[in-house]
Amino acid sequence: MFQSNTYIERRKVLKQKVGSGLILFLGNDESPMNYTDNTYHFRQDSTFLYYFGISHPELAAIIDIDNDKEIIFGNDYTIDDIVWMGPQPTIKERAEMCGVAESKPLKELDVFIKKAGSRKIHFLPLYRSENKIKLQNLLGLHPDKVQEKSSIELVKAVVSQREIKTKEEISEIHKAVDVSVDMHMAAIRFARPGMTEAEVAAEIHKIALSAGGNIAFPIIATINGQTLHNHYHGNKITEGDLFLVDAGYETTMGYAGDLSSTFPVGKTFSSEQKEIYQLTLEAHQAAVSALEFNQPFRNAHLAACLAIFDGMKTMGFTKGNTNDAIAEGAHALFFPCGTGHMMGLDVHDMENLGEIWVGYDGQPKSTQFGLKSLRLAKPLQAGHVFTVEPGIYFIPELIDLWRGQNKFKNFINWEKVNSYRNFGGIRNEENFVMTETGAKLLGKPKPKTIEEVEALR
Amino acid sequence: MFQSNTYIERRKVLKQKVGSGLILFLGNDESPMNYTDNTYHFRQDSTFLYYFGISHPELAAIIDIDNDKEIIFGNDYTIDDIVWMGPQPTIKERAEMCGVAESKPLKELDVFIKKAGSRKIHFLPLYRSENKIKLQNLLGLHPDKVQEKSSIELVKAVVSQREIKTKEEISEIHKAVDVSVDMHMAAIRFARPGMTEAEVAAEIHKIALSAGGNIAFPIIATINGQTLHNHYHGNKITEGDLFLVDAGYETTMGYAGDLSSTFPVGKTFSSEQKEIYQLTLEAHQAAVSALEFNQPFRNAHLAACLAIFDGMKTMGFTKGNTNDAIAEGAHALFFPCGTGHMMGLDVHDMENLGEIWVGYDGQPKSTQFGLKSLRLAKPLQAGHVFTVEPGIYFIPELIDLWRGQNKFKNFINWEKVNSYRNFGGIRNEENFVMTETGAKLLGKPKPKTIEEVEALR
Numbered sequence: 001m002f003q004s005n006t007y008i009e010r011r012k013v014l015k016q017k018v019g020s021g022l023i024l025f026l027g028n029d030e031s032p033m034n035y036t037d038n039t040y041h042f043r044q045d046s047t048f049l050y051y052f053g054i055s056h057p058e059l060a061a062i063i064d065i066d067n068d069k070e071i072i073f074g075n076d077y078t079i080d081d082i083v084w085m086g087p088q089p090t091i092k093e094r095a096e097m098c099g100v101a102e103s104k105p106l107k108e109l110d111v112f113i114k115k116a117g118s119r120k121i122h123f124l125p126l127y128r129s130e131n132k133i134k135l136q137n138l139l140g141l142h143p144d145k146v147q148e149k150s151s152i153e154l155v156k157a158v159v160s161q162r163e164i165k166t167k168e169e170i171s172e173i174h175k176a177v178d179v180s181v182d183m184h185m186a187a188i189r190f191a192r193p194g195m196t197e198a199e200v201a202a203e204i205h206k207i208a209l210s211a212g213g214n215i216a217f218p219i220i221a222t223i224n225g226q227t228l229h230n231h232y233h234g235n236k237i238t239e240g241d242l243f244l245v246d247a248g249y250e251t252t253m254g255y256a257g258d259l260s261s262t263f264p265v266g267k268t269f270s271s272e273q274k275e276i277y278q279l280t281l282e283a284h285q286a287a288v289s290a291l292e293f294n295q296p297f298r299n300a301h302l303a304a305c306l307a308i309f310d311g312m313k314t315m316g317f318t319k320g321n322t323n324d325a326i327a328e329g330a331h332a333l334f335f336p337c338g339t340g341h342m343m344g345l346d347v348h349d350m351e352n353l354g355e356i357w358v359g360y361d362g363q364p365k366s367t368q369f370g371l372k373s374l375r376l377a378k379p380l381q382a383g384h385v386f387t388v389e390p391g392i393y394f395i396p397e398l399i400d401l402w403r404g405q406n407k408f409k410n411f412i413n414w415e416k417v418n419s420y421r422n423f424g425g426i427r428n429e430e431n432f433v434m435t436e437t438g439a440k441l442l443g444k445p446k447p448k449t450i451e452e453v454e455a456l457r
Numbered sequence: 458m459f460q461s462n463t464y465i466e467r468r469k470v471l472k473q474k475v476g477s478g479l480i481l482f483l484g485n486d487e488s489p490m491n492y493t494d495n496t497y498h499f500r501q502d503s504t505f506l507y508y509f510g511i512s513h514p515e516l517a518a519i520i521d522i523d524n525d526k527e528i529i530f531g532n533d534y535t536i537d538d539i540v541w542m543g544p545q546p547t548i549k550e551r552a553e554m555c556g557v558a559e560s561k562p563l564k565e566l567d568v569f570i571k572k573a574g575s576r577k578i579h580f581l582p583l584y585r586s587e588n589k590i591k592l593q594n595l596l597g598l599h600p601d602k603v604q605e606k607s608s609i610e611l612v613k614a615v616v617s618q619r620e621i622k623t624k625e626e627i628s629e630i631h632k633a634v635d636v637s638v639d640m641h642m643a644a645i646r647f648a649r650p651g652m653t654e655a656e657v658a659a660e661i662h663k664i665a666l667s668a669g670g671n672i673a674f675p676i677i678a679t680i681n682g683q684t685l686h687n688h689y690h691g692n693k694i695t696e697g698d699l700f701l702v703d704a705g706y707e708t709t710m711g712y713a714g715d716l717s718s719t720f721p722v723g724k725t726f727s728s729e730q731k732e733i734y735q736l737t738l739e740a741h742q743a744a745v746s747a748l749e750f751n752q753p754f755r756n757a758h759l760a761a762c763l764a765i766f767d768g769m770k771t772m773g774f775t776k777g778n779t780n781d782a783i784a785e786g787a788h789a790l791f792f793p794c795g796t797g798h799m800m801g802l803d804v805h806d807m808e809n810l811g812e813i814w815v816g817y818d819g820q821p822k823s824t825q826f827g828l829k830s831l832r833l834a835k836p837l838q839a840g841h842v843f844t845v846e847p848g849i850y851f852i853p854e855l856i857d858l859w860r861g862q863n864k865f866k867n868f869i870n871w872e873k874v875n876s877y878r879n880f881g882g883i884r885n886e887e888n889f890v891m892t893e894t895g896a897k898l899l900g901k902p903k904p905k906t907i908e909e910v911e912a913l914r
Contacts, residue, residue, distance in 0.1 A: 033500045034485075034809070035805065037808065079854065082684075082854045082855070083793050083855060087854055128586070130586045132590065133586055133590070199667045202662075203667075205666055209658060210660075211655070212690070218497075227539075228541045232543065233666075234709075348495065397540075401536055
């Protein structure tokens with residue numbers, strides 16, 4: 001974790017922003033796989049990490065703004081716990097590490113909340129069912145009603161702090177991206193015809209674990225790159241396939257990297273693959289060129305959409321007026337998602353707090369297929385960290401559906417598109433931080449051009 | 458999954474055993490890591506796998522015994538789902554794969570349960586909070602009351618079926634153990650002074666993922682083998698350390714292997730390490746020799762305890778009458794856990810259904826430190842699959858506690874024990890199936906003797 005002053009300072013700012021009442025933070029518990037004691041690897045809640053830095057299960061914290069008190073709630077280990085889990089710092093010692101003076105056993109949380117009476121209790125939207133049940137017991141809210149009772153003031157305050165990454169955070173994210181680059185280099189060097197996707201995914205996973213952290217999100221390692229979040233690794237990979245990797249490292253402090261690469265399973269791209277791959281690079285460059293301080297990230301997305309639609313026109317996949325096509329959403333046949341998202345302690349940073357605050361400053365999102373999946377649209381401020389990841393995808397089910405509906409017949413050459421139905425998908429992805437003088441690449445550069453990628457194969 | 462007949466047959470037997478009412482099975486959902494859509498790898502509930510074989514999230518099933526009806530509840534994918542997650546079989550197709558004729562959308566489950574009126578609804582104890590909330594919504598039970606309302610008749614019926622492994626299951630478990638052996642061989646060959654524990658754990662993890670399945674439980678790869686379930690991998694390993702690995706493979710069908718190995722970080726064991734290591738092998742052999750058809754597994758545990766206490770006496774760690782010492786629990790200073798547990802679709806098979814049924818046939822467990830952690834005590838039947846894993850551990854915190862209390866002063870030579878306080882821990886573990894003619898080792902043999910282990914280093 002960072003020095004205790006970092007957390008003290010963050011909480012001080014938060015108290016000023018929220019102003020009054022109690023703030024209740026529920027840390028995460030262990031997550032059971034197939035029975036209570038067989039758990040997935042522990043992942044602390046990111047907001048808990050941000051304000052308290054303690055990566056340990058079964059903790060809660062209270063910031064009592066009105067009385068300027070901070071308390072960590074948790075239970076110390078018994079000798080039985082130590083025999084099974086090893087010696088651990090006491091809760092008091094953990095609290096001291098993040099500059100919190102007071103600590104109490106977990107059962108005192110209920111007592112404390114009851115004493116608060118009618119004072120406002122701020123809490124964040126919850127994604128772990130364990131915590132929904134805890135809140136039901138503490139506040140008498142039905143688990144399904146917890147989201148609507150969460151505090152928008154708190155959400156806005158937390159987003160406004162967490163979205164601006166400090167120098168020490170940027171340095172941590174650099175580390176995350178550097179290891180993420182190693183994961184991708186390993187995959188590009190390792191994959192060979194005849195292997196399974198799982199063998200490549202395992203090699204990527206190994207690099208992350210070896211570095212002492214973990215994977216920041218489930219690894220995508222697939223010959224079906226057209227499926228955006230494809231976690232199936234059961235296919236054999238063969239000469240002629242494209243292989244798409246989307247994988248990132250999470251540091252021991254919880255900061256994420258998030259990169260994508262696409263490479264041929266054979267030694268070189270085919271000429272069709274080269275043509276589309278080159279276009280994704282151009283769309284990528286168009287998006288990067290559109291990144292400007294204080295300008296909406298939506299511009300970068302639209303620049304990528306435009307480059308893709310125009311490029312596909314040159315190749316005979318699309319036709320008609322590009323701006324009209326993008327306004328109507330025809331480009332989403334090939335690019336049904338967004339160009340990027342915030343990144344930090346979460347790979348989609350603060351996704352649990354709501355995209356409407358994290359990516360749109362409270363403005364409404366589009367409901368159009370494609371544009372509705374753009375997670376970040378708002379003006380980029382210094383300290384915003386985000387991904388750039390336009391791609392081109394041929395999704396047979398979407399082609400069949402829209403072609404059957406004769407949709408976008410003025411914009412799409414369906415015959416030509418259908419002839420590429422088994423092409424797959426291509427995506428490159430990099431991570432940037434915005435500064436007052438423009439966006440800067442995070443981490444060491446990753447091979448991206450056709451020459452660079454083929455040289456590694 | 459197995460052929461549909463396997464599941465049809467299992468459900469037929471279950472219906473006969475339970476006799477009447479409705480049986481409600483809740484499959485597992487995706488498990489969120491740090492926000493809803495960033496999930497751990499999906500793990501279906503083992504009992505759901507046993508009766509329906511479908512490894513897919515957000516499913517439920519009903520067996521209506523009274524009306525001889527079986528229904529799978531789940532939602533088919535929309536085009537948005539397909540874009541993100543790829544094409545999938547329909548729920549109807551999935552139901553057919555396990556021989557279930559009827560399928561309905563998930564929202565029909567509530568309707569069906571309401572129609573059941575006052576008929577008995579059997580369900581199992583739950584370990585996933587998502588499912589506790591579902592049950593709250595379906596049956597109006599508070600999430601914390603769900604365990605006590607679960608059906609003991611159903612638990613007993615399920616345990617009686619799942620504990621007897623069929624030929625096709627044994628063959629699947631053989632595969633799980635074979636890959637588990639590969640994981641251990643890789644670790645023993647790979648570890649070198651100067652590495653971190655994480656690097657060794659990563660190599661082990663890679664073998665599991667490469668084989669197409671996953672790890673059956675969090676990998677233990679540690680120089681602090683005295684901590685029984687140590688999941689910390691942050692230490693550097695150095696010449697002179699003992700390294701303990703406890704790791705197992707889970708096949709794509711969900712069957713587990715579970716092995717432990719201990720080896721020197723240097724090329725050879727020290728003479729002190731050799732002496733204790735050799736004693737764990739003797740305790741292991743004593744336990745294996747005590748495995749008998751229709752005889753309690755407790756005998757194997759007591760044989761291991763006896764071998765350990767007697768062996769430690771020869772070395773000057775213990776003294777006094779061995780049987781008295783074991784009856785009073787003095788051996789638990791070195792061996793505070795059990796000699797083994799059932800293994801199958803869960804690494805601790807059916808732990809969520811209660812050890813009292815799985816390991817004790819409903820008989821009460823000991824409350825004595827050490828013996829209370831024996832997970833399996835009952836007579837071994839043909840088809841029981843289980844681990845054998847006695848170990849010797851020097852736990853500084855336990856030594857300090859009991860020594861400070863002057864506990865077991867007639868059985869323990871505290872001075873001598875204290876001089877070994879930083880020794881660490883040693884465990885070997887193998888998997889067996891009981892047959893009418895005795896216990897058989899599962900999977901290929903793993904190096905175990907001092908010579909075999911040193912030869913791999």
